[in-house]
Amino acid sequence: MALLEVENLEASYGAVRAVRGVSLSVAEGSIVALLGANGAGKSTTLKAICGSVRPNAGRIMLDGKSIGGLSPNQIVKRGVALVPEGRKIFKDLTVRENLAMGAYSRADKASIEDDYRVVFDLFPRLEERQRQLGGSLSGGEQQMLAIGRGLMARPRLLLLDEPSLGLAPIIISNIFEALRHINRERGTALLIVEQNAHVALRNAGFAYVLQVGRIVVEGPSEELRADKEIVESYMGARH
């Protein structure tokens, strides 16, 4: 049984039927990419999984139990955390306070302290800046903070919405290196939504390609990489 199992999910974003029957699964400890052009329904799929958009139809199962229709705060408690699109750092909170908010739903004080250590070891920049306001960080640092904040929930599944967006290539590779490290060391499964197919396929084990709310291609990243042209034809002429 996979950690996350999405079956025939349908969901709307505003008046738009953005997701029209998506099925995907994320195995325990795996890295899965969800690719597609702008407006393909990637973000809405993630929003439905983390509870901020209510599905119209279909099932979302975590460990075989339905989490569809639960509130975001209940879903975070079950071990699914989100790194939102555009980082969404709390600008007027310090770096440390941002991290504390990632751990809001936890009560295990001692291990929360350990997890600050984990995040700071992963992103030493954040430790240097822990007393600074989130709004004062650079784009790359904000992405690190957004990932750190997600990790503070001690998730088994971390959802990442466009983590490479607007970042320089060197920063992108640092960030993905950190993500692979988390996956390897902590066994955290990652579901990464990306427009940057190149980066995503290099890091993920399995990938799905969405187009207009449906999955049109799926397979191990290796295979999709070999078939790059097919993938890119669905992604729009971006790369």
Add this chain to the structure above:
Amino acid sequence: MFGQLAMSGLATGSLYALTAVAVVVVFRNTRVINLAQGDFAMIAAFLGIVFLKDFQLNYFLMLPLVIVCSMLLGVLVERLVMRPIADTDWLTLFTATLGVYYILHGVAGWAWGRDTKAFPVTFDAKPVSILGTLVSEGHLVNMAWALGIGLILFLFFKYTKQGIAMRAVTDDPETAKLMGIPVRFIVMLTWAMAGFLAAFAGLLLAPILYVSPGMMDEVLIKGYVAAVFGGLYSIPGAILGALMIGVAENLAGGYLGAHFKTATAFAMIVLLLTFRPKGLFGIQARREI
């Protein structure tokens, strides 16, 4: 004369700050301009009389009871009135608090009468000399209370999980929700804090203003004006605004005549909104609300 007027102005201003800060705290987490904030304090003052006179409790037994009742009143208003309409536009929310204002006025008048009542604890006017300026002891006591409450709020917002979460909700409620922060609970907490501040505003102003259903009407407006000084978002801005209003109206009252006192607060807001419409420090809503 100037020093004396300024000092007692600061003391009154620090009591206005209790209302101003409550207006800010509620507004920035809920988009609600709470017109009933003054009435929360008025109810607290009446409850103070009930506990002190009818139940013959001493002040420090009465205080926690009034605080708890006042916080409950805030929570009750949130649950029964504001939550069901939380997703509507600001004008609906604003009008609902006007409804609460009239209901609380009515309830107080019905339960305790419309006459002005003396508060059992009187304002201590005995002068004390501080740095060559004479100040009433009562004013010093009030300033000490306001300072203590300010310190409690500071510690709460800076060092407690719920306090930081309240700031996170101010910053970005959508993201706060995604991070697993129960935003509804935080909003409830916000109204409880409004009640907490109202308890002190009511009990500390009662000996000065005496107690009646309309006792807080002017203070509410001054508190609101002070909140606007901080752009409705900044707590330090609201406190500074409240202190400025307290001092300015006292100076105007002392030098120009008592009838200029209240007009001063209004003159200040007209000037402020003309020249600095985003608040004294330009700290304004950075996002559309």
